[in-house]
Amino acid sequence: MIAKLKRPRVLVPIALLAVLAVLPFALPDSKYEQSVLIVCFLFAIMASGWNLISGLAGYISLGHSVYLGIGMYTGAILGKAWGIDPMWLIPLGAIAAAVVALVIGVIVLRTKSHAFVIITIAVLLSFQLLAANLKKITGGSDGLIVPQPSWAVDLGNMPYYYIFFAILLLTIVLVAVVMNSRLGAGLVAIRNDEGKAATIGINTTVYKVTAYVLSAIPFGAAGALYGQYLGFVNPLGAFAILTSVYLVLAALIGGRGTLWGPVLGGFIVAFANEFATTSSGGVSARVLIMGLILILTVMFLPAGLLPTISSRLARRRSKGSAVTFIDQAAIAEQHDEIPIGRLIARSKADVDRATPILEVRDIVKRFGGVTAVAGVSLTVERGSITGLIGPNGSGKTTLFNCMTGTFRPDSGRVLLDGADITGDKIWTRAHEGLGRTFQITRLFKSMTVLDNLVAPLERTSARQMAAGRYSGEEVERAREVLDFMGLAQFETQNAAALSFGQQKLVELAQVLMLRPGIILLDEPASGINPTLIGKLAHVIKRLNQEGTTVLIVEHNIPLVLSLCDHVHVLAGGQILISGTPEQVRNDPQVIEAYLGPDHMLEVPHA
Amino acid sequence: MEFVQVIAFGLLLGGVYALLASGVTLIFGVLDVVNVAQGAFLVFSALFTWQIWDMLGFEPLLLIPVNGALMFILGWAIYRGMVIRVAPQGPGMTVLLMFGVALTMEGILNLVFGNKFKSVTPPYFSSSLTIGELVLPWPQLISGVVGMAVLGLMYAYLRLSWAGRALRASAQNKDGAALVGISNVKTSAFAFGIGAATAGVGGVLLAIMYPIYPATQYDWIARLLGIVVLGGFGSIPGAIIGSMILGLTESFANTYLPQWSSLFFYGTILLILLFRPQGLMGTRTREDVA
Numbered sequence: 001m002i003a004k005l006k007r008p009r010v011l012v013p014i015a016l017l018a019v020l021a022v023l024p025f026a027l028p029d030s031k032y033e034q035s036v037l038i039v040c041f042l043f044a045i046m047a048s049g050w051n052l053i054s055g056l057a058g059y060i061s062l063g064h065s066v067y068l069g070i071g072m073y074t075g076a077i078l079g080k081a082w083g084i085d086p087m088w089l090i091p092l093g094a095i096a097a098a099v100v101a102l103v104i105g106v107i108v109l110r111t112k113s114h115a116f117v118i119i120t121i122a123v124l125l126s127f128q129l130l131a132a133n134l135k136k137i138t139g140g141s142d143g144l145i146v147p148q149p150s151w152a153v154d155l156g157n158m159p160y161y162y163i164f165f166a167i168l169l170l171t172i173v174l175v176a177v178v179m180n181s182r183l184g185a186g187l188v189a190i191r192n193d194e195g196k197a198a199t200i201g202i203n204t205t206v207y208k209v210t211a212y213v214l215s216a217i218p219f220g221a222a223g224a225l226y227g228q229y230l231g232f233v234n235p236l237g238a239f240a241i242l243t244s245v246y247l248v249l250a251a252l253i254g255g256r257g258t259l260w261g262p263v264l265g266g267f268i269v270a271f272a273n274e275f276a277t278t279s280s281g282g283v284s285a286r287v288l289i290m291g292l293i294l295i296l297t298v299m300f301l302p303a304g305l306l307p308t309i310s311s312r313l314a315r316r317r318s319k320g321s322a323v324t325f326i327d328q329a330a331i332a333e334q335h336d337e338i339p340i341g342r343l344i345a346r347s348k349a350d351v352d353r354a355t356p357i358l359e360v361r362d363i364v365k366r367f368g369g370v371t372a373v374a375g376v377s378l379t380v381e382r383g384s385i386t387g388l389i390g391p392n393g394s395g396k397t398t399l400f401n402c403m404t405g406t407f408r409p410d411s412g413r414v415l416l417d418g419a420d421i422t423g424d425k426i427w428t429r430a431h432e433g434l435g436r437t438f439q440i441t442r443l444f445k446s447m448t449v450l451d452n453l454v455a456p457l458e459r460t461s462a463r464q465m466a467a468g469r470y471s472g473e474e475v476e477r478a479r480e481v482l483d484f485m486g487l488a489q490f491e492t493q494n495a496a497a498l499s500f501g502q503q504k505l506v507e508l509a510q511v512l513m514l515r516p517g518i519i520l521l522d523e524p525a526s527g528i529n530p531t532l533i534g535k536l537a538h539v540i541k542r543l544n545q546e547g548t549t550v551l552i553v554e555h556n557i558p559l560v561l562s563l564c565d566h567v568h569v570l571a572g573g574q575i576l577i578s579g580t581p582e583q584v585r586n587d588p589q590v591i592e593a594y595l596g597p598d599h600m601l602e603v604p605h606a
Numbered sequence: 607m608e609f610v611q612v613i614a615f616g617l618l619l620g621g622v623y624a625l626l627a628s629g630v631t632l633i634f635g636v637l638d639v640v641n642v643a644q645g646a647f648l649v650f651s652a653l654f655t656w657q658i659w660d661m662l663g664f665e666p667l668l669l670i671p672v673n674g675a676l677m678f679i680l681g682w683a684i685y686r687g688m689v690i691r692v693a694p695q696g697p698g699m700t701v702l703l704m705f706g707v708a709l710t711m712e713g714i715l716n717l718v719f720g721n722k723f724k725s726v727t728p729p730y731f732s733s734s735l736t737i738g739e740l741v742l743p744w745p746q747l748i749s750g751v752v753g754m755a756v757l758g759l760m761y762a763y764l765r766l767s768w769a770g771r772a773l774r775a776s777a778q779n780k781d782g783a784a785l786v787g788i789s790n791v792k793t794s795a796f797a798f799g800i801g802a803a804t805a806g807v808g809g810v811l812l813a814i815m816y817p818i819y820p821a822t823q824y825d826w827i828a829r830l831l832g833i834v835v836l837g838g839f840g841s842i843p844g845a846i847i848g849s850m851i852l853g854l855t856e857s858f859a860n861t862y863l864p865q866w867s868s869l870f871f872y873g874t875i876l877l878i879l880l881f882r883p884q885g886l887m888g889t890r891t892r893e894d895v896a
Contacts, residue, residue, distance in 0.1 A: 060698035062705070107876055110883045113697045114640045114839060118831040119879065125828050126872040133866060241824060245705055252702065284721065288713025294706030299688060302695050 009310070013260050020165065024158050034157045036274050038229065041164040042222055044266030046243075047250035048171045049218035052178055053211045054248070055256035058191030059109065060117050062244050063124030066104075067097040067216040069238035070127070071223020072146075076233045077137060079147040086149045089224045090163070097220025098213050105212035109205070112194075121241065128239035143234025146227045160229050164222065168263070171218040176259055178214065182457070183465040187211050188257075189455045192444035199404065200456035201430035201514055210465065242287075246273065249294050255304025264305060269293075338484040341546030343477055346433055346515045355418040357382040357518050357549045358403065358434070363412035365398050372398040374573035375412070380518065385540065385550045387560040387581075390570030391594050396553050399570065400522060403551075404436045405429050417517065431459050435516030439523040441503040443495035449506055450491045453478035456513040478513060485509045485539060501528035508539065518549040525556040537563055561585060569593065611740055612857050618742070618750025620846075620853025622811050625753040626826070627833040627845040628760065629804030635840030636777045636797035639689060639700045644805050645826035646708040646715075647677055651809020652818040653715055656724040659813075666726050666814055667748070670756075673806035681802025685795045708823060715820040723817035731814065749811035756807050760800065761842060773797055777840070828868070836875050838888025847886055 024034060046068060054060045071093035079086045108119045131138045138144065151159050178184045186207045189197040198204050227233045246269050254265025272293060276286040301308060356379040365373040373395040380386045390396050401407040403414055405426040414422045416432055424432070443452050454474045457464060482488045485505050490498060495506060504524060511519055521540075525533045533556070540550055540563060554560045560567060561581040569576040569584055571593040577584060584590055626648065633641045651673045659666045684707060692703045730744040764770035776783040776793040784790055812818065833852055837844025855871045863870070878886065 054698075058698070060701070062701070107880055111835075111879055112883075114634070114638075114701070115835055115879070115883065115885070117640065117698065117701050118835050119875070121828065122832055122835070122872050122875060125824075126869055126876075129866075129869045129872075133869065245709070248702065284713050284716030286713075287709050287716065291706050291709025291711075291713055295688065295703060295710060298692055298695075298699055298703040298706060302692070302699055 009260075013263070017169070024161055031156055034161045036270065038157060038160055038164050039274065040267045040270040041161075041168045042226060042266075043247060043250050043270045044263040045164070045168050045171050045218045045222045046247040047254065047262030047266045047269075048168075048175050049215045050247055050251055051175060051256055051258075051262045052187075052215035053208070054215075055251060055258075055262070056179065056184060056187040056191065057208055057211050059112075059208065059212075060248070061120040061215075062117050062248060063120035063122070063241070064215070064219065065241075065243035065247060066120075066124040066127050066239055067101060067219030068223040068226065068243065069124075069131070069233075069235075070097050070100050070216075071220035071225075072227035072230075072233045072238045073131065073138060073144075073223075074220070075224035075227040076144040076146045079228075080144070083147070086147050086224075086228050087163075089228075090167075090221050093224025094217045094221040097216040097223070101213045101216035102209065105209045109208045109212060121244075124239055124241060124244060128235045131235035131239060138235070141235055143232050143237070145232050146230070148231070149228060157229075160225065163225055167218065167221050167225065170221075172259065172263065174214065174218065178211070179259060180469050181465065182467050182469055183207065183210065185451065185455055185469045186457070186465070188447065189444050192446055193442050195406075195426075196438070196442040196444070197455070198426040199430060199436055200510060201427050201459070202455070202457055203425070203427045203460040206460055207465070242290075245294070246290065249290065249297065252304055253293075253297050253301065255306035255308070258304070258306050261304050261306040336484075336542060338480055340481070340484045340512075340542060343480055343484070344512045344515050344543070344546070344548065346517050351417045353382060355382070356380060356415075357417060358551065359415040359418075360399070360403060361413045361415070363399060363402055363409045363414070365395075365402055365407060365409050371573055373402065373409070376570070376573070376575055377412075378568050378575060378578065380549060380551050381566065382549055383544070383547060384565045385544050385552065385563055387564035387567040388551060388553045388570065389555070389557060389560055389567060389584075390576070394570040394593070395573040396570050397522075400520065400553050404434070404520060427457075427460070430456070430514055430516075433515070433517035434520065435511035435514045435518070436520040437504070437507045437511055437522060437524065439526060441500065441507045443503055443507055443510070445494070445496040447495060448492050449482070449487065449495055449498070450475070450478055452495050452506060452510050453482065453513055456510060458514060474513070478509075481509050481512050486535070501532040504528055504532075505536070505539070508536075512543070516548065518551060519543070521550060521552045521554075523554055524552065525554060525559050533559060608861070612861050613854065614740060614742060615746065616854035616857030617850060618746045618853070619857060620850035621750035621754040621757075622808060622815075623753075623829065623833060623849035623852055624846045625757045625760075625804050625811075626808040627830050627837070627849050628757055628842050629801035629808075630830050631834050631837070631840055631842055631845040632764075632773075632804075633798055633801035634834065635842075636773055637685075637689070637693065637794050638697055639693065639704065639798075640697065640831070641704050641798075641801060642701055642827050642831070643684075643704040643708040643711065644801070644830055645823035645828075646711040647680070647802050647805035648809045648812060648826050649818055649820055649823045650711055650715060651677055651806045652726075652813040653719050653724060653809075653820070655810045655813040656726050656818070657719075659726050659728070660724075666728055666810055667752070670752070670807050670810050673810050674803045675806070677806030677809075678799040678803040682795050682799035684802070685798035686791075689798065690791065690794070708827070712820045712823055719820065721819060721821070723819045725817040726813040728814060745814045749815050753808065753811055756804075757846075760804070764842075769793075769796065829871075832871060832875055835885055836878060838885030841885070841887040844885060844887030 024030065027033065050061065050064050074093045074096040075086060075089040078092055079089050104123055108116060108123060111119055132141045186197065186202045189202060190204055190207060194204055250265035250269040251262040252265065253268050254263065255261025272289065273286065276289040358380040361377045363373050363376045376399055388396055398407065402409045405424060409422065413420055416434055421429055421432065444455065454470065479488065479491065482491060487505060487509060490502065495503065498506065524536055537559060544550055552560060552564065564581055567581055567584045568578045569590050576589055576593055577587050626644065630641050630644050633639055654673060655666050655669050658669060688703060689700060692699050734741045734743045735747055764773060772788045772793050776788055776790055780790050829852060833848035834845055836851065837848030851874065852871050855874065859866050859870050
């Protein structure tokens with residue numbers, strides 16, 4: 001702990017905050033400076049809050065100042081109605097912002113990237129209009145006078161200074177806690193690849209909405225206070241799109257996704273704002289200057305100051321030291337002695353062993369006029385290695401996607417352990433023991449191999465989300481699973497640095513962390529070299545010996561026939577034949593389906 | 607009769623919106639860039655129209671080709687100079703870049719024209735066409751009809767010409783288009799130019815309808831983005847439908863429920879997105895195994 005505190009990245013900001021904490025006492029005549037710093041605090045609070053949803057989860061909100069406005073109006077309206085000391089309204093502002101964010105978040109987080117950006121702007125403008133039109137409550141476009149707190153006037157801005165400062169500290173703590181929790185890890189996973197995150201059990205909806213609500217809370221608290229500080233609120237001031245742009249600019253300059261970046265950026269933007277207003281006089285110059293700063297930042301400093309500085313420092317430090325070389329082909333010997341069964345066993349005992357682990361009944365899936373899957377029923381027996389093969393266009397992938405939840409079938413049912421999961425969310429399937437890999441691997445590229453392995457979640461719960469990122473037995477288990485797969489040496493590498501084959505193994509290891517009862521492998525052997533295919537086959541067999549059921553969709557027929565106990569052949573969206581590898585190999589229909597009816601070359605007549 | 611009047615009004619308004627929103631959706635479709643500076647382009651074109659009209663006093667509609675060409679060049683240059691460098695960083699960053707462009711333009715326009723309303727008032731400004739009981743003000747009528755006509759021309763061009771086919775190919779599959787000899791940089795710059803040119807034309811049309819000042823760009827961004835989200839990103843028919851919906855809502859609300867019109871529109875957007883996150887005509891991106 002002490003050693004950690006001595007590092008400059010922790011020490012420097014804490015020292016600066018300490019200076020800010022004593023500043024009003026050290027410089028009693030600093031009225032102007034205090035008022036500038038109050039705006040700095042406000043921007044730092046907002047940029048840090050925004051960082052939770054936009055920096056960590058990657059959902060860029062351009063309308064987040066709506067929650068500042070909600071805090072301001074909550075303070076003004078309730079302060080007037082209840083006549084309590086306005087300071088008590090700060091928590092109420094936070095609560096109001098959280099409640100509104102919950103309602104709005106559930107709707108807007110259904111959209112992604114561009115649409116999300118835009119819808120957040122629309123939400124902000126809607127509230128501006130609401131405030132202007134609900135005259136009875138909000139006073140319309142004239143706004144409201146905000147009740148003033150009861151402290152002595154000769155204290156000046158000092159109380160505001162300290163309360164804003166306190167809110168800033170709390171916000172920083174909030175962000176730090178989230179970043180180091182499993183919630184934070186999940187949000188980063190969502191930023192990397194949301195669809196993939198769902199397949200490893202991350203309830204992306206709950207995660208995103210939680211982050212969105214948490215991000216609104218600092219805005220609401222600061223807003224209630226800011227309204228009092230200004231003395232009045234009006235729709236254009238409270239719900240200003242420029243505020244949103246400035247706070248995004250702040251997070252961007254400092255470095256989004258980092259703890260201190262948005263704080264630093266908040267100070268920079270507030271100072272620039274103050275400079276533009278005082279030195280060149282007027283709004284026009286300010287808009288122009290901020291616009292130029294925004295363009296320059298996006299073009300030349302997209303990662304932000306702190307990440308850029310720290311990567312420069314890291315490069316300088318590593319100069320001269322040995323370069324880490326990742327052997328793209330190497331996989332260490334597997335450690336078969338590792339009791340992998342214990343590591344990945346499910347504790348679900350109440351299922352009848354005779355029930356097939358996975359069953360689909362009469363699945364139909366159409367795309368427009370094309371029927372890709374035309375009424376397929378098949379079962380995957382518990383403890384088996386089952387293959388699903390068929391020529392291109394036979395509907396394998398579509399059927400696979402119906403099982404994993406990527407597609408919803410038009411009719412038919414999917415049963416896991418005898419329970420209907422047809423309509424279940426992707427993450428629910430993961431929780432219930434259905435794991436899958438991808439044909440083209442989808443690891444979280446900006447995360448290390450170990451981070452990739454601790455990202456999967458076996459359930460969604462508040463306790464789980466709040467738990468520390470590396471807490472619990474997951475890390476130990478992840479290391480053992482990596483060791484079993486022969487991947488231990490890559491633990492600290494970025495997933496993007498590995499070769500495709502290595503990534504395939506890591507992805508399988510990642511799925512194992514879910515303790516899946518059944519693993520669906522989508523073309524595991526495609527695009528990797530024969531040696532690796534051999535290793536993969538060995539791993540699959542080992543997992544199967546430990547009780548894991550495996551379903552393989554694959555084009556590599558020799559692999560399927562050598563590995564599987566049972567094979568289903570699809571053709572034209574229907575089951576052609578199901579049987580043992582031996583039966584399938586010798587079936588003339590299968591040969592015909594793969595090669596067409598005229599596969600026998602005509603013997604040229606001499 | 608008031609009802610018909612309101613509908614006619616809404617459709618004319620929708621015609622202007624459709625032209626502007628098509629520019630946004632075109633740029634998005636080809637480049638994956640949300641051009642939030644379209645409002646600023648528009649205000650720039652409108653104020654330019656005012657300036658020329660104020661100085662020379664001739665028919666503002668004659669400026670349509672001039673402003674269109676001017677904004678094409680500006681759009682092309684912004685793409686080649688800035689967007690192309692930021693694009694690899696993803697959609698969030700290009701939105702912010704275009705916001706920076708919008709703010710910069712607003713700042714410059716503020717310094718040049720001041721923060722005051724400017725109105726272009728040609729002779730027909732306050733006269734109307736009367737058909738039976740239907741009264742259509744000339745500015746609205748001209749703007750709506752010209753807007754739809756220009757949009758029709760643009761759409762026909764994109765459907766029928768080689769350049770249009772290249773644009774559509776590039777929009778659907780960049781790598782595939784490149785393989786068959788379509789330069790993505792050139793088509794993208796062209797698309798950006800065309801998108802900005804719609805704002806050039808639209809600016810002239812708006813100038814004869816409404817008083818303009820630099821900060822009105824926010825109203826326009828809000829409207830255009832709303833339309834595009836509602837209609838579905840990248841879909842020109844979607845943009846037209848969204849424009850008509852907005853035109854009609856505004857027209858109805860202005861007559862029966864003044865002040866609530868925009869709110870009505872945003873409410874509709876939120877409702878539709880709740881059920882169709884991809885917008886009315888948008889396609890859900892296939893999230894697949896590969």
